[in-house]
Amino acid sequence: MASPPAIEAVDLVKRYGPNTAVDGVSFAVAPGSVLGLLGPNGAGKTTTVRMMTTLTKPTSGTARVAGFDVCTHPDQVRRHMGLTGQVATVDELLTGRENLRMIGGLLGIRRKHLVQLTDQLLHQFSLSDAAERVVKSYSGGMRRRLDLAVSLLASPPVLFLDEPTTGLDPRSRSELWEVLRALVAQGTTLLLTTQYLEEADQLADDIVVIDRGRIIAQGSPLELKQQAGRASLVVTVADGADLEAARALLAGTGTDVFVDAAARRLTASADGLGDMIEVAGRLQDSGIAVDDIGLSRPSLDDVFLTLTGHRTEDTEEVSA
Structure with missing residues (x-):
């Protein structure tokens, strides 16, 4: 018998006044796999993630994370997921170690276990040598790795990553990809939003292409490429x-x-x-x-051009 989805969106809709940011989005993510939510700025990716992580209530529809409904059991959803947003949220005036210990304390992790967990995460994300440095001295890639480490303090089975490599140089992006692959190998389920076609191709088992709030295609990277022609x-x-x-x-x-x-x-x-x-x-x-x-x-860029008639150029996303 197949395991239930670790993440599931069910006809999600989000309206802001007369504007519809997300229009009937549905998909499912199997445990231990990676779903890439692909689309340009303004497509509705971030709004979808905000609904699935209980930060925004759907206008209609719902979602389930680790089996819990985001509308009826939001506290359980938060206990079973981690979230890394587009901008690193770590405190720049604290050291890397202090950031981990502060958030771990807020999560109620016992001190002895938190000390061990902090060392483990600093090592896992190649930050041990920079652990005692204040975060404002970190590179962009180091900040993103620390932000990801913080989101894993509670060992969530599900992790949402909203454009985690935006603004990173190619080397830092590649290093973060390796970290994410290691997490998936350990059984973590990832939902990754990105406008980088190469990133979706590198990491995702399945891809959902979203444009103007609607899903226009979904499937494996190879299946989508086949849609763009021979x-x-x-x-x-x-x-x-x-x-x-x-x-x-x-x-x-x-x-x-x-x-x-x-x-x-x-x-x-x-x-x-x-x-x-x-x-x-x-x-x-x-x-x-x-x-x-x-x-x-065909590349995923060819796929997106075939499906939408335009490439992943920037547009403004509706928000409130």
Whole structure:
């Protein structure tokens, strides 16, 4: 028998006056998995998270976290989840260790256990060497890691991350991804909102694409990429090779071929690896020398453009 969802949204709606920020959003997240809630600023991602974490009451619909209804059992929901928002909420005038001990004390964690837990989290998030430094001296990546460590003090089985890598440099973002993968490996369930398509591709088992408050697609990263069309077969012939003969050979597969003569590159649609192997064999049999041949699948950016007609440009999100 399948386990019940660790996170479930049920026809969530949020209106602010005449404006509808979230319009009938429903999805479920299996225990120990990662759901990426993907969309541009203004899509309704943050509003959805606020409803699911009891910070905002739904206009209609509901959600369940760790089996508890956010409308009827909000206290139980808060006890079973952690939340990391878009902006780190740690105290800049305290050290990393002091931040953890302060929040742990507010959570009622016994002192002896809190000392051990603080050391454990500082080590887990690679902050031990900076534990006695005030947070205002931390880099952006260090602050985000400390913020995440604070959210894990109560060992919640469910963690909500609202654009956790916004403003981080590529190295800090990559380091945080590794931390998140380790949490999932330990059994934590994550709901991750992001406007970074690469981030959703890297971390999420399933993705929900939301635009203007509505879900417009959902599925695994591969399933969504398949919605954007077939893969592309890209062939770069060797200098001096017969480009027209190569074009005719690729056209024989029944697809249009785009030719970049200056780069000696030909691009045609393909169904998968089998097509690439077949074309490579034909090129070899025809004596056409090739410098490179590869298969390129649509990116999540292609998916978003196909689904919405625009990329993840910034818009203003309705809020109150």
